[in-house]
Amino acid sequence: MTSDEPAEVNRVAGDLSIAVLRLSRCLRAQRSNRITLTQLSTLAVLRRLGPMAPSAIAAHERVQPPSMTRVVASLVDLGLVTREQHPSDGRQVIVAISEEGGRIIDEQVGAGRDWLAARLDALTPEQVQELARAAALLDLLVVDE
Amino acid sequence: MTSDEPAEVNRVAGDLSIAVLRLSRCLRAQRSNRITLTQLSTLAVLRRLGPMAPSAIAAHERVQPPSMTRVVASLVDLGLVTREQHPSDGRQVIVAISEEGGRIIDEQVGAGRDWLAARLDALTPEQVQELARAAALLDLLVVDE
DNA sequence: TATTGTTATACTCTATAACTATA
DNA sequence: TATAGTTATAGAGTATAACAATA
Numbered sequence: 001m002t003s004d005e006p007a008e009v010n011r012v013a014g015d016l017s018i019a020v021l022r023l024s025r026c027l028r029a030q031r032s033n034r035i036t037l038t039q040l041s042t043l044a045v046l047r048r049l050g051p052m053a054p055s056a057i058a059a060h061e062r063v064q065p066p067s068m069t070r071v072v073a074s075l076v077d078l079g080l081v082t083r084e085q086h087p088s089d090g091r092q093v094i095v096a097i098s099e100e101g102g103r104i105i106d107e108q109v110g111a112g113r114d115w116l117a118a119r120l121d122a123l124t125p126e127q128v129q130e131l132a133r134a135a136a137l138l139d140l141l142v143v144d145e
Numbered sequence: 146m147t148s149d150e151p152a153e154v155n156r157v158a159g160d161l162s163i164a165v166l167r168l169s170r171c172l173r174a175q176r177s178n179r180i181t182l183t184q185l186s187t188l189a190v191l192r193r194l195g196p197m198a199p200s201a202i203a204a205h206e207r208v209q210p211p212s213m214t215r216v217v218a219s220l221v222d223l224g225l226v227t228r229e230q231h232p233s234d235g236r237q238v239i240v241a242i243s244e245e246g247g248r249i250i251d252e253q254v255g256a257g258r259d260w261l262a263a264r265l266d267a268l269t270p271e272q273v274q275e276l277a278r279a280a281a282l283l284d285l286l287v288v289d290e
Numbered sequence: 291t292a293t294t295g296t297t298a299t300a301c302t303c304t305a306t307a308a309c310t311a312t313a
Numbered sequence: 314t315a316t317a318g319t320t321a322t323a324g325a326g327t328a329t330a331a332c333a334a335t336a
Contacts, residue, residue: 012277013262014250017172018186019283024169025207025327026287027162028302038303041163055317062170067304069319091312091317105159117158119286127282132157134279137272138164141264142171170304173325183326200294212327214296236294236335 020138027112035078035104037112042071043080043101051096053086062142080104165283175257180223180249182257187216188225188246196241198231207287225249 027037035043038061045060046052058068072095075081080101086092120128172182180188183206190205191197203213217240220226225246231237265273 009262009265009273010258012273012280013258013265014189015280016276016283017182017258017261018189019280019287020165020168020172021182021186022207022287023165023283027165028327029207036302037162037166041166044159044163053317054319062167062174063303064305065318066306066320070303073319086317089313089317093318113155113158113162116162116286117154120154120158120161123282123285128154128157130275131161131279131282134276134282135157135160135164137268137276137279138161138168140268141261142164142167173304181325198294199296208326209328210295211297211329215326218296231294234294234336238295 027116030112030115035080038071039075039078039080040105040113042068042075043097043105046081046095046097047102047105051094053092054095057095075101172257172261175260180225183216184220184223184225185250185258187213187220188242188250191226191240191242192247192250196239198237199240202240220246 054068054072055065058065076083080098082096082098084094086094176182190202199213199217200210203210221228225243227241227243229239231239
């Protein structure tokens with residue numbers, strides 16, 4: 001998008017930010033008793049990209065390191081991730097998803113995903129595909145701010 | 146979407162919820178000093194649909210009435226909305242956007258929208274259009290839970 | 291008695307600043 | 314001195330429960 005349609009970009013930005021805000025509220029409100037949306041998202045990163053340091057997870061999740069410290073601690077308490085020392089650098093920590101953590105994702109547990117899946121089920125297959133492409137574009141927006 | 150592709154719906158639900166979560170974090174983090182994303186969204190409802198009761202705004206924004214009481218109070222303090230008594234029903238209150246409130250929206254002020262517009266500007270026009278359609282679909286997902 | 295809105299209170303999420311340990 | 318992570322603290326956002334006023 002170059003500068004030939006700046007008003008259109010602004011309009012879409014406004015509509016999209018409000019839609020994202022409202023949907024995120026619904027997703028949080030529907031969270032399960034087992035796991036929160038933030039925790040689930042962190043697990044998903046670890047499974048997709050493998051074990052990594054807390055600061056790396058924080059960068060992916062777009063939160064500051066102290067925030068991720070808390071999330072990781074809660075996941076350790078739940079037994080969904082493990083935290084081990086880096087083999088050569090004593091400062092670093094390596095966080096990895098546990099077997100149980102992987103099971104949580106496989107079972108589609110928690111955090112409004114069931115609710116959202118039910119909502120998607122009311123759409124046409126074409127609309128679902130459109131949202132699938134949109135999710136990829138949203139990821140693109142978030143990357144390397 | 147009927148039951149012929151349940152796995153696909155689940156996958157899209159997971160991807161979409163995580164993408165929405167991350168983008169909403171970026172939007173909040175980029176908020177201006179003038180107005181928050183929640184406030185902006187409330188102003189947008191009032192301008193699009195006209196004056197209405199706090200409970201009606203809360204329903205649109207997918208928050209509980211006490212939460213909206215707070216948002217409205219903050220907007221009154223900022224002079225961006227007015228709060229008047231209902232002409233016949235003494236219990237009700239009518240909230241309306243003020244001139245200054247309308248100006249805020251016109252000026253594209255605040256709450257990460259400028260940031261998002263800049264991000265959108267890096268996409269192709271086709272991708273922006275795709276996100277515009279996606280925003281409409283997201284609204285559809287949120288309606289009448 | 292039902293409805294509308296508010297107040298009181300508490301919890302989740304996230305941030306910044308300061309601290310500890312290691313390199 | 315720089316880096317990785319944590320602890321301490323604070324603020325935004327939202328919820329539930331209880332209350333007041335009106336219908």
